[in-house]
Amino acid sequence: MDKVCAIFGGSRGIGRAVAQVMAPKGYRLALVARDLRVAQAAASDLGGDHLAFSCDVAKEHDVQNTFEEMEKRLGPIRFLVNAAGINRDSLLVRTKTEEMVSQLHTNLLGSMLTCRAAVKTMIQQQGGSIVNVGSIIGLKGNSGQSVYSASKGGLVGFSRALAKEVARKKIRVNVIAPGFIHTDMTKHLKEEHFKKNIPLGRFGEAIEVAHAVVFLLESPYITGHVLVVDGGLQLTM
Numbered sequence: 001m002d003k004v005c006a007i008f009g010g011s012r013g014i015g016r017a018v019a020q021v022m023a024p025k026g027y028r029l030a031l032v033a034r035d036l037r038v039a040q041a042a043a044s045d046l047g048g049d050h051l052a053f054s055c056d057v058a059k060e061h062d063v064q065n066t067f068e069e070m071e072k073r074l075g076p077i078r079f080l081v082n083a084a085g086i087n088r089d090s091l092l093v094r095t096k097t098e099e100m101v102s103q104l105h106t107n108l109l110g111s112m113l114t115c116r117a118a119v120k121t122m123i124q125q126q127g128g129s130i131v132n133v134g135s136i137i138g139l140k141g142n143s144g145q146s147v148y149s150a151s152k153g154g155l156v157g158f159s160r161a162l163a164k165e166v167a168r169k170k171i172r173v174n175v176i177a178p179g180f181i182h183t184d185m186t187k188h189l190k191e192e193h194f195k196k197n198i199p200l201g202r203f204g205e206a207i208e209v210a211h212a213v214v215f216l217l218e219s220p221y222i223t224g225h226v227l228v229v230d231g232g233l234q235l236t237m
């Protein structure tokens with residue numbers, strides 16, 4: 001049977017790097033993002049028989065329809081990576097309610113919706129593996145990132161609880177908590193300013209996170225784990 005993996009946020013950054021690690025390992029991939037053209041370009045760069053789908057993870061109907069479409073075209077989803085996410089830094093007193101809602105809906109509710117859809121299929125398939133991409137900020141907190149931090153901290157609680165709920169069904173759920181990684185999300189940041197607090201002295205690369213994601217995805221005896229990939233940043237926070 002095909003090893004089918006849905007990667008939400010697979011069009012760019014960390015999700016795309018996960019796809020680049022998985023494609024040569026024989027997985028059939030569904031790359032999912034709002035911008036279909038970018039996702040299609042990422043899928044065709046992989047070569048092989050991978051597909052792109054357009055979906056806003058914050059919208060229940062979108063997620064439901066995307067799972068139906070993915071399963072029709074690729075077969076049952078056995079692996080899920082939730083890398084779709086947004087970050088809008090601002091002090092809480094200046095943060096509009098709509099900004100709170102959009103971060104919580106994309107980063108937290110979105111992963112709940114995709115996990116719910118995937119777990120239904122994984123129960124029927126008698127097994128599956130999920131990796132949710134959190135953040136070191138969700139574990140440590142950071143000034144100007146209270147809402148983002150809440151969304152990522154919530155993802156840890158959600159993932160650990162779900163790991164307990166579905167373990168008997170042979171479904172594993174783990175979390176990756178990256179530090180500063182070179183992607184579109186961090187391109188506005190001055191690395192010089194932040195790297196003095198990173199023991200390894202640099203931002204990470206998406207591919208370095210991707211290898212850790214795939215490690216968790218494929219590790220048969222690890223569940224409910226939060227793996228930090230941050231160049232040692234947590235040691236100084």
Ligand SMILES: NC(=O)c1ccc[n+]([C@@H]2O[C@H](COP(=O)([O-])OP(=O)(O)OC[C@H]3O[C@@H](n4cnc5c(N)ncnc54)[C@H](OP(=O)(O)O)[C@@H]3O)[C@@H](O)[C@H]2O)c1
Pocket residue numbers: 008009010011012013014015032033034035036038055056057058082083084085086087106133134135136177178179180181182183184185186
């Ligand atoms: N980069 C870092 O330093 C860092 C550190 C810690 C954690 N993270 C987390 O890692 C994950 C990936 O981040 P990244 O750095 O790779 O960001 P990125 O380069 O900006 O990529 C974000 C991806 O998520 C997709 N996406 C965003 N909103 C979406 C939505 N509502 N529905 C569906 N897809 C959506 C984007 O595609 P579309 O825009 O086309 O939808 C894109 O594929 C995020 O959850 C982020 O919070 C990143």
